[in-house]
Amino acid sequence: MNPVASLFRQRRRQAWIKGARYTALVAKGLHFLPFAVLLFIYFGYRAFLSGLPPGFPANLLMTVLLTWILTRTGIRTYVKPADPVFLLPAEEGLREYFRKSLLYSGIMQSLKVMFWMGFLFPLFHARLGDAWDFLAALAILIPLKVWNLWAYWLELREEDRPALLLLLRVGSNGLITLWLFSGRLFGWPLLVALVWFAWLTLYYRRMHSRNRIVPWDRLLRLEERTVSAWYRLAGHFVDVPQTGNEIRPRPLFTPFLRRLLRIRPENTYLYLYLRTFFRYREPFGVYVRLTGVTALLVAYLRGEWWLSALVLSLGLLLTGIQLPWIRRIHRYQPWFRLYPRPDMQKRTDWARLTFGLLAGQATAVVMLQWWLWKQPFPLLPLFLVIGWSMAWILGRVWLPKRLHKQSSLL
Amino acid sequence: MLEVKKLTGGYSARQPVIHDLSFTVSPGEMVGLIGLNGAGKSTTIKQILGFLRPKRGEIRFNGRRMDEDPSTFKKRIAYIPETPYLYPELTLWEHLELTGMAYGISPQEVEKRTLRLLELFQMKKKLDWYPGTFSKGMRQKVMVMSAFLVEPSLLIVDEPFIGLDPLAIHNLLEWMMELKKRGAGILLSTHVLATAEQNCDRFVLLQEGRIALAGTMEEMRRETGMPEATLDELFIHTAGGNQS
Numbered sequence: 001m002n003p004v005a006s007l008f009r010q011r012r013r014q015a016w017i018k019g020a021r022y023t024a025l026v027a028k029g030l031h032f033l034p035f036a037v038l039l040f041i042y043f044g045y046r047a048f049l050s051g052l053p054p055g056f057p058a059n060l061l062m063t064v065l066l067t068w069i070l071t072r073t074g075i076r077t078y079v080k081p082a083d084p085v086f087l088l089p090a091e092e093g094l095r096e097y098f099r100k101s102l103l104y105s106g107i108m109q110s111l112k113v114m115f116w117m118g119f120l121f122p123l124f125h126a127r128l129g130d131a132w133d134f135l136a137a138l139a140i141l142i143p144l145k146v147w148n149l150w151a152y153w154l155e156l157r158e159e160d161r162p163a164l165l166l167l168l169r170v171g172s173n174g175l176i177t178l179w180l181f182s183g184r185l186f187g188w189p190l191l192v193a194l195v196w197f198a199w200l201t202l203y204y205r206r207m208h209s210r211n212r213i214v215p216w217d218r219l220l221r222l223e224e225r226t227v228s229a230w231y232r233l234a235g236h237f238v239d240v241p242q243t244g245n246e247i248r249p250r251p252l253f254t255p256f257l258r259r260l261l262r263i264r265p266e267n268t269y270l271y272l273y274l275r276t277f278f279r280y281r282e283p284f285g286v287y288v289r290l291t292g293v294t295a296l297l298v299a300y301l302r303g304e305w306w307l308s309a310l311v312l313s314l315g316l317l318l319t320g321i322q323l324p325w326i327r328r329i330h331r332y333q334p335w336f337r338l339y340p341r342p343d344m345q346k347r348t349d350w351a352r353l354t355f356g357l358l359a360g361q362a363t364a365v366v367m368l369q370w371w372l373w374k375q376p377f378p379l380l381p382l383f384l385v386i387g388w389s390m391a392w393i394l395g396r397v398w399l400p401k402r403l404h405k406q407s408s409l410l
Numbered sequence: 411m412l413e414v415k416k417l418t419g420g421y422s423a424r425q426p427v428i429h430d431l432s433f434t435v436s437p438g439e440m441v442g443l444i445g446l447n448g449a450g451k452s453t454t455i456k457q458i459l460g461f462l463r464p465k466r467g468e469i470r471f472n473g474r475r476m477d478e479d480p481s482t483f484k485k486r487i488a489y490i491p492e493t494p495y496l497y498p499e500l501t502l503w504e505h506l507e508l509t510g511m512a513y514g515i516s517p518q519e520v521e522k523r524t525l526r527l528l529e530l531f532q533m534k535k536k537l538d539w540y541p542g543t544f545s546k547g548m549r550q551k552v553m554v555m556s557a558f559l560v561e562p563s564l565l566i567v568d569e570p571f572i573g574l575d576p577l578a579i580h581n582l583l584e585w586m587m588e589l590k591k592r593g594a595g596i597l598l599s600t601h602v603l604a605t606a607e608q609n610c611d612r613f614v615l616l617q618e619g620r621i622a623l624a625g626t627m628e629e630m631r632r633e634t635g636m637p638e639a640t641l642d643e644l645f646i647h648t649a650g651g652n653q654s
Contacts, residue, residue: 247498247499247540247542249540263507263510263511263517264511265511265512265513265514267511268508268511268512271507271508271511272497272500272508275497275499275500275504276497276499279499280499330497332495333495333497334459334461334489334491334495335489335495335509335512335556337459337460337461338459338484338487338489339484339512339513340480340481340482340483340484340485340512340513340514341481341512342481343480
């Protein structure tokens with residue numbers, strides 16, 4: 001076998017072994033968290049299904065979710081920074097390498113669709129159709145996912161109009177899933193869809209024939225993003241030395257960052273941590289997403305106050321365990337280790353930031369309920385107290401202690 | 411000022427990289443740390459900075475061990491590493507502001523010192539840039555500027571010339587000489603022997619983690635019996651000769 005082509009199999013194997021090792025380590029450190037998450041999913045989903053009003057647009061919800069799942073496509077290539085230099089001459093081997101990568105990604109992405117459809121089956125079954133309809137939907141969605149993967153692979157080479165191509169895919173996926181979940185696909189819409197996708201396929205092929213250069217930069221960036229997302233996740237539970245992350249300057253926050261702190265030695269690490277939080281892609285993104293999701297769930301479950309309080313606490317916990325990364329990322333920076341400040345300040349400044357962020361999150365979640373709840377008193381002030389107490393326990397007590405135990409270098 | 415006494419250490423306690431090193435850096439003196447790749451220069455520097463724990467021996471700064479008063483020790487030293495490690499999330503200005511903050515320099519003083527450094531290293535227009543857009547040389551300049559901002563009593567520099575343009579090298583050397591005149595000690599690890607010979611007062615030549623030759627140019631010439639030798643020739647004689 002061509003050595004370059006067999007390289008993919010070898011790298012895939014190594015990645016799985018490494019992933020399995022980290023999973024085992026993470027599983028050891030999770031303690032009660034999986035039970036809390038499962039409990040939350042079980043009660044939350046049950047409450048969601050039983051509380052659905054008769055006119056609830058389940059088809060629209062499924063359309064939005066599946067459009068997102070179909071459009072958002074990952075390709076695992078396992079490429080490494082040295083590949084553009086060392087693999088470039090092996091053109092034929094590279095073709096085979098990427099063919100294997102696409103095949104593997106196609107299988108994994110199809111499994112992803114099956115997983116989400118499996119999760120959504122109770123909703124589908126309750127509102128949209130029987131088991132046969134469900135299987136028919138899968139028979140449409142899996143090939144559609146594979147097509148999306150192929151189209152995305154070609155889009156990676158197209159630097160000029162990524163927004164147009166993305167829009168084409170979102171629109172096409174949205175229309176097909178809307179027809180599918182409204183029960184109107186199998187008939188003339190299917191014919192229209194087939195003609196439309198045939199045209200799109202031709203359009204993509206023509207685009208591809210103009211540009212056959214391997215988009216190394218984008219592939220490397222995507223690979224790094226995938227690996228670092230996994231490392232970051234694992235890094236919340238075990239000590240992971242290498243986590244890549246992208247910088248997003250977010251200039252909107254710059255005036256706020258400038259005014260927030262007084263320039264004095266006592267704020268040295270806080271100055272750095274604040275910028276690390278606001279200017280890296282994650283955990284800022286996770287923070288915003290979890291704030292939104294928690295707010296929505298608390299609003300939805302407002303009938304069961306204890307469940308809402310549990311969701312709020314869980315949201316804060318899930319956000320809190322992302323935040324030690326802000327401190328860990330700096331541990332090998334020589335300056336960080338040489339600043340003439342007490343070592344303890346690294347920890348206390350981080351705890352100040354974490355408490356502030358979690359208290360801010362709790363406040364945002366509770367304030368968003370103000371307009372939704374007809375009778376905000378006395379539960380909402382109580383929620384605020386629960387949120388701030390949780391933020392204090394996590395930010396000032398539990399997480400700093402846990403972080404200190406995990407690494408002796410800090 | 412800096413006193414390294416019978417220092418043995420490295421990354422693993424069982425396999426030391428440096429053995430029995432003893433040397434000093436006095437105020438107003440520049441000492442060149444010279445050696446082949448892997449001779450132990452960077453390890454010696456890491457030991458001095460406290461990144462590695464010595465297996466044997468001790469390091470004293472103004473008569474006190476680092477672990478006796480780490481804050482005072484750290485406050486008076488600055489370090490320019492071989493690889494320019496910057497914070498990708500901070501702009502050039504924020505790097506300098508953070509350094510000033512950590513070392514307790516007033517914001518007005520930071521601004522004053524920064525202006526001069528920016529002019530000197532032609533980085534004035536890049537004040538709001540992030541390191542992601544910097545070349546390797548520019549990154550090195552940020553490290554150099556941050557170290558000089560502190561105006562340290564002891565400057566430790568590991569291979570500072572790699573990646574810098576000729577003007578920046580010239581300015582870096584001038585600034586080091588100015589610092590020296592003001593009474594600071596400088597430990598300079600480099601492979602650029604001609605520059606080291608021109609600027610350093612004394613040398614420590616490392617060979618496989620041990621001191622193979624040390625002293626002023628005159629002392630080393632006497633010891634090797636090469637009265638006219640340049641540093642380059644002394645280095646080749648010592649390192650190359652021992653290898654063969």
